[in-house]
Amino acid sequence: MKISLSALNSQNIKKGLNYVKYNGLSGVLSRVKYKMSGPGLAYNNWYRENHQVDEEEIVRQSETSFEYEPLISILVPVYMTPEFFLRAMIESVQRQTYSNWELCLVDGTRIVEKKAVEKEQSAYDKVYSLETERIIRQYMEEDSRIKYKLLEENLGISENTNKALAMAEGEYIALLDHDDILTEDALFSIVSELQYRAYDVLYSDEDKMSEDGSKFSDPAFKPDFNIDLLRAHNYITHFFVAKRELALNIGGFRREYDGAQDYDFILRCCEQAKSIKHIARVLYHWRINNRSVASNPHKKEYAKEAGKKALTDHIKRIGYYATVSHTEMWGIYKVLYETPGNPFISIIISGCDNEDNMKACLTPLFEKARYSNFEVIIADNKEADTTNTLCYRHLEAMRKNIRVISKPELKNKNALRNYAASVAKGDYFLFIDNNITIDDVNSIGEMLGICMRPEVGMVAGNVYVDNNVLCNGGIVLGVNGLYSYAYQGLKKNDFGYLMHNRVNCDYTAASASCVIIKKNAFDAVRGFDESYESELGDIDFCLKVREQDRLIVVAADAAWSMIKKSSNEMNLDTSVSNSQAKIEEKMFKSKWQKCYDVPDPFYNPNFNLEKEPFEL
Numbered sequence: 001m002k003i004s005l006s007a008l009n010s011q012n013i014k015k016g017l018n019y020v021k022y023n024g025l026s027g028v029l030s031r032v033k034y035k036m037s038g039p040g041l042a043y044n045n046w047y048r049e050n051h052q053v054d055e056e057e058i059v060r061q062s063e064t065s066f067e068y069e070p071l072i073s074i075l076v077p078v079y080m081t082p083e084f085f086l087r088a089m090i091e092s093v094q095r096q097t098y099s100n101w102e103l104c105l106v107d108g109t110r111i112v113e114k115k116a117v118e119k120e121q122s123a124y125d126k127v128y129s130l131e132t133e134r135i136i137r138q139y140m141e142e143d144s145r146i147k148y149k150l151l152e153e154n155l156g157i158s159e160n161t162n163k164a165l166a167m168a169e170g171e172y173i174a175l176l177d178h179d180d181i182l183t184e185d186a187l188f189s190i191v192s193e194l195q196y197r198a199y200d201v202l203y204s205d206e207d208k209m210s211e212d213g214s215k216f217s218d219p220a221f222k223p224d225f226n227i228d229l230l231r232a233h234n235y236i237t238h239f240f241v242a243k244r245e246l247a248l249n250i251g252g253f254r255r256e257y258d259g260a261q262d263y264d265f266i267l268r269c270c271e272q273a274k275s276i277k278h279i280a281r282v283l284y285h286w287r288i289n290n291r292s293v294a295s296n297p298h299k300k301e302y303a304k305e306a307g308k309k310a311l312t313d314h315i316k317r318i319g320y321y322a323t324v325s326h327t328e329m330w331g332i333y334k335v336l337y338e339t340p341g342n343p344f345i346s347i348i349i350s351g352c353d354n355e356d357n358m359k360a361c362l363t364p365l366f367e368k369a370r371y372s373n374f375e376v377i378i379a380d381n382k383e384a385d386t387t388n389t390l391c392y393r394h395l396e397a398m399r400k401n402i403r404v405i406s407k408p409e410l411k412n413k414n415a416l417r418n419y420a421a422s423v424a425k426g427d428y429f430l431f432i433d434n435n436i437t438i439d440d441v442n443s444i445g446e447m448l449g450i451c452m453r454p455e456v457g458m459v460a461g462n463v464y465v466d467n468n469v470l471c472n473g474g475i476v477l478g479v480n481g482l483y484s485y486a487y488q489g490l491k492k493n494d495f496g497y498l499m500h501n502r503v504n505c506d507y508t509a510a511s512a513s514c515v516i517i518k519k520n521a522f523d524a525v526r527g528f529d530e531s532y533e534s535e536l537g538d539i540d541f542c543l544k545v546r547e548q549d550r551l552i553v554v555a556a557d558a559a560w561s562m563i564k565k566s567s568n569e570m571n572l573d574t575s576v577s578n579s580q581a582k583i584e585e586k587m588f589k590s591k592w593q594k595c596y597d598v599p600d601p602f603y604n605p606n607f608n609l610e611k612e613p614f615e616l
Helices: 010-037 043-050 055-062 083-094 123-142 157-167 186-194 244-249 261-272 297-317 355-367 388-398 413-423 443-451 497-502 519-524 536-547 578-596
Strands: 072-078 101-107 146-150 172-175 201-209 216-220 240-243 276-287 322-326 333-337 345-350 374-380 402-406 428-432 436-438 456-464 470-472 474-477 483-485 505-507 514-518 551-562
Touching (some): 043 216, 072 157, 072 186, 083 123, 101 157, 123 146, 146 157, 157 261, 186 201, 186 276, 244 261, 261 297, 297 322, 345 355, 345 413, 355 436, 374 388, 402 413, 428 519, 456 536, 470 483, 536 551, 536 578
Parallel strands (some): 072 101, 072 172, 101 146, 345 374
Antiparallel strands (some): 172 240, 201 240, 322 333, 505 551
């Protein structure tokens, strides 16, 4: 088949060139790899088979009566909306299987002002103005649940949305863009969750939809509420629902954040919300068209600055000392937390027989790391007259703040960690394995700054092998067995699922091979369980921290390297016998079965739990 030049859509070419400009060649290659191997490739069929409600289910939902049936006000600012998109949006609301809703449409399409001849519109604008009003009023005549307000002037996206909010009478408000659509079960799914608790905020998964609405792609399968991820970008976006009282109390939308007004609004809602519910179901289709951010986010460069301002103001409101900056990824931000008072850290390392390894581990802490207020404790269980005694004397002689402690009766790494913590002087403990070396000069400060937040218990760094392949980091439970590393095997600058490997994220667990924890959090969980010799001991420790209602954060830019360990050895613990491993697995399952009875809150259950992370 001969392909004409017109088939090479100029918009797509321009979009591709922009992507190269903003993400570089490595970013393009990583994106192609994701498209070919990630959930996007098979998603259209997967969605139709797994999430699209069939006629039988539609009837069942439509006939369902709930004990609590709140009125939900759907806010839609309309502006120059093409007829096809406008009708599709309105009809998607009308098709809801839950019927107690109102659709609040505010039209900011420019109209001719009788006393303002100088503002006369083009014929194109007049057609949009007249047609938009005619179409909406046509629907209003048939459905009394549709409200409409034609503005005398376009006030901008925030103020227009506030006009819709002022029209709303529902207990809850929901946000819908004028060219997107809701799935038939969107409101039903929201109200189903409200039967259990009157949540302040709810949000769902979403995907993208082709311009003609025939194909779905790029699902955003989100975690439960993840504050560190939200401070990297607006991962919540659509479908967002909040109590109207909450929306009014925070003052609605603010025009100085136009372009990122939804990000600012969501941040302020989440600051005040006492309960936030994530629904792991695609309830929203974000239409891709040449006018939308979904098609090409670089169309709205001003939105980046508005997002940065929204996030900076959020950080100020909650009283943290931190700076917000752009990253190389469009619309992705970095929050760098300061370390006021520069607290004292005890860096705890288990001993080893290899003096070169120990020096490779220790030397960069003094010569490379920018954070310097620490002591180093090397904990060993060798007898005093063994060959490594001389090695330790050399190490202690290197610096005044290195000390070696020895207790031969301690039989494993967890026992050594606990012993070292018992004599440590720091307010924070940084545990690193003896084959780990600092890679980024800011790693300690980055981890400490996050850990100093009151709601955080501990922070893990990302550990790479020598070819920049991620080895240790965030852990998800119940995936491909008892647990899996979220992004193990990715190169440092690769794009993982939704780029979450490149930003700070909250996790249920993380490797203790490189982790900093508050002393009081360590004491509250009584340290590591010395019954474990395998990596399950790390996860047991993390789950105890989570039981204290403390966050576990992986600091994406806190980079460390593993010394002399190849990628095919990444997840092996050869010191643990098969029999011991079985004993520990049985012990772990018995203790933590409750954590496997529900999905990992920081991992989306739509992924196939029997495959590698982030596969359908």
